[in-house]
Amino acid sequence: MKKVALYLIPLGLFLGLIVFLYQGLFSDPREHQSSLIEQPMPKFVLPDLMDTQQTYTQDVFIGEVTLLNVWGVWCITCAVELPYLKQLRDEGKHIVGLYYDQDIDPDFGIKTVQRVQQEVTDKLSQLGNPYAYNIFDVKRDLSLDLGVTGAPETYLIDQQGKIRLHHIGDINPRVWKKKFAPIYNLLAAQ
Numbered sequence: 001m002k003k004v005a006l007y008l009i010p011l012g013l014f015l016g017l018i019v020f021l022y023q024g025l026f027s028d029p030r031e032h033q034s035s036l037i038e039q040p041m042p043k044f045v046l047p048d049l050m051d052t053q054q055t056y057t058q059d060v061f062i063g064e065v066t067l068l069n070v071w072g073v074w075c076i077t078c079a080v081e082l083p084y085l086k087q088l089r090d091e092g093k094h095i096v097g098l099y100y101d102q103d104i105d106p107d108f109g110i111k112t113v114q115r116v117q118q119e120v121t122d123k124l125s126q127l128g129n130p131y132a133y134n135i136f137d138v139k140r141d142l143s144l145d146l147g148v149t150g151a152p153e154t155y156l157i158d159q160q161g162k163i164r165l166h167h168i169g170d171i172n173p174r175v176w177k178k179k180f181a182p183i184y185n186l187l188a189a190q
Contacts, residue, residue, distance in 0.1 A: 037166065040058065061161040065188050066156075067154055068096050069081075071097055078151055083127055089131075096131060097131040099135065152169065155167075
């Protein structure tokens, strides 16, 4: 009896591992349940990317349904989504960029703010500017508070400044229609 129990333990662990790995085959890595859903935007005071004398706080999200899009010129997928985001802006959607640049971080090299501004201006001139403005997350403090794992990521924020949806990956027509539009339309109608 004792020998049978010794054989069942590894078998049970093996079956548990098989179930875990099997579930992973069918999960979507972009489906990330943020603990911030239904929570207010984290507190922050950050400058505008193009006018560093202008600062923003979490209060900028009060009063209007907003898409907060985390992006950078170094992000290839961000470049792919910019034209569609511009289309959404042209349709009247309020989109704010949360910009951070890897090269400002001393671990990746040093880049001046003026050079970052020029790179952003060039990229947005080339692909279209969907943003009402860009919040410059210089040290990635807000990105860390939001739980950003990479770019692009987009947050849907309601009129009270609460995060209602978090999406990892690009926004495209399929993602907008399936995931964002139903919630956005409901919030915008309130």
